[in-house]
Structures are given as C-alpha cells and as structure tokens.
Amino acid sequence: MQNHLKKEIIHLDGIDSRLIELLYENARTPVTELSRAVGMTAPSVNERLKRLEEKGVIAGYRIEVNPTVLGYSLIAIVRMRPLPGKLKALEALIVSIPEFVECDKVTGEDCYIARLYLKDISDLDPILDRFSELADTNTAIVKSTPVKRRLLV
Amino acid sequence: MQNHLKKEIIHLDGIDSRLIELLYENARTPVTELSRAVGMTAPSVNERLKRLEEKGVIAGYRIEVNPTVLGYSLIAIVRMRPLPGKLKALEALIVSIPEFVECDKVTGEDCYIARLYLKDISDLDPILDRFSELADTNTAIVKSTPVKRRLLV
C-alpha cells in the first residue's frame, strides 16, 4: 500500500495543461476566452480552475514586475557559508533585506544561495559588509539570463 | 542633459505600489475590488494598470504552478563551467531541457547557474551525464527555501 499522506501526485489532462499554459501567458485571461480556446463552456472551465486551485496545482495568480524599470539594473547571485554558530543569524539577516528576492538553503559547501537585486554596483559592498561577521560570501553578477523562469513542461 | 534612451526610471506613488502589492497576492483580482481597496473608481484604476503595463512595470500576469503537486519533489541548483570551446553548445543544451526552469549566465568561475526540477534523485545523474563533454558541473540540492521569490520593496 502506498503512502497517501501528503504525497498524492496530480496528473493533468490535455485541457488542464492547455489552461495552465494560457494562464501562464496571461493570468488575467477571462474564463470565457479560455473556454473558447479549449472548446468548452465557461462554467466548465471555471470548475476546472477551482479544482486546480484546490488541489494546489495553481498556487496563485501573480504579476511579474520588471525590476529594471524601477531602477534595479543589476542582479547578483550570492552564495554564503555561515561562520561557526552564525547559521540562524545569517538566515534572519538574508530574510530581512528586501533586495534578496529569493534564497535557497542547499546541501554542500555553500549553505545558502540567494538572488540579490541592486540599483547600482556601488550598493553591493554595503550589503555584503553586513554579512562580514556571519558568513563567507561569494558573489557572481548576472550578465544575461538564457532561461527566464519558465513553466515546467 | 540626461540620457533618455532606455534608461528612464519609473517612480511609483503609493496607489501604484498598493495596486502592485494587491495584484502580486492575486493577479485576478477584479478592477472593481482593487478600486475599492485604493479608494478610486474602476476606470481610474484601469487607466493606472494600463499605464503600468505600457511603462513596463507590470511585465505580465502569470500563474504560479506548484511543481511538487505534479511530482517534482526535488530542486537542484547546478553551477556549470564550460569546457574549452563548448560554451555555445552548453547553453543550447541547458535551454533545451525543460527541467531547467531558470538559468543565469554570470561572472566568475562558474559561467552558468541553473535551477533544475526533478521528480526523483535518480533523475539527476542521467541529466548531468548529458553535460559530461561540455562542462564541469557542481550540484547542490535545495533543502528549504527561506525566501520564496518575492516582490522587491
């Protein structure tokens, strides 16, 4: 017997996949337009969306904000290895700085890998200085993004 | 005279910021509801949204899909350094594999940093094997995500 605690995997049919694709392109697409695209009525599509939300496939509807337009012209990837006893403090500091827009805790030598948005390269050092007592850091500047965050499948 | 080619920085007032916040929480919020939240009429809010789209602040409306529910229970961060003469081929291979949902080209020793979704740890080696002639790779498994991709500001 399989483990049914939290491990149920959802399988999407062709119509669900298409709906997800369409909504990834434009999450504000009206249900009536979606329904035309998949050859169904609006209430049916609405039900499917509700189901996809309930099952957790659709975790949310978000806007994508372009940080460049707001003056954040640089992205850095910062890897951090906490100094002895500083792990909790390190993580708390990362979380508290809004310019860190994402951070993963990982296996291996580096403990944290974070994505940092900057208005200017001169903003980098003041931020990294705040970590000098907490971690060894290694910073790489993003030159381009060959794959922009995309939908799996 | 300032440079007006591509470098104009947009400044948001309080209402724009609030609209962006609300739409980040739920990009399908009806304009009428947004208008109630910010104390304006629906057409005014609609104009603001159009302006934010035109200026490029709002780059798009997306859904957030939960990969775990679809069976992708592991995330890996893969750093890659191309072997001599293999840079183009390496980038092309990364782009061609849908499980790489994001990839940045960066300064420093590692040339690429990519995010890889996996159904199972046993799927890792077959994918990395495809890179054996193209790059030295370094893989870290994500244990947790202290900061989930969030809005700047």
Added chain:
DNA sequence: CCTGAAATACTGATTCT
C-alpha cells in the same frame, strides 16, 4: 459537463478639476 439567467464587472465617451 452543459444551458440559461441573474449578478457583477469591464470599456468607452464625455465631463470635470
């Protein structure tokens, strides 16, 4: 999953400040 109808939301032209 569909039909049909009621409630709600969107869109634009126009006016006002």
Added chain:
DNA sequence: AGAATCAGTATTTCAGG
C-alpha cells in the same frame, strides 16, 4: 493629465439537468 460618471457590453456565477 488624471480622475469621475454613466451607459452599453461582456463576463462571472449560480441554478437545474
């Protein structure tokens, strides 16, 4: 220029099958 009002369409959301 940006915001309000109002009227005409379009969309969403239930009911019932």
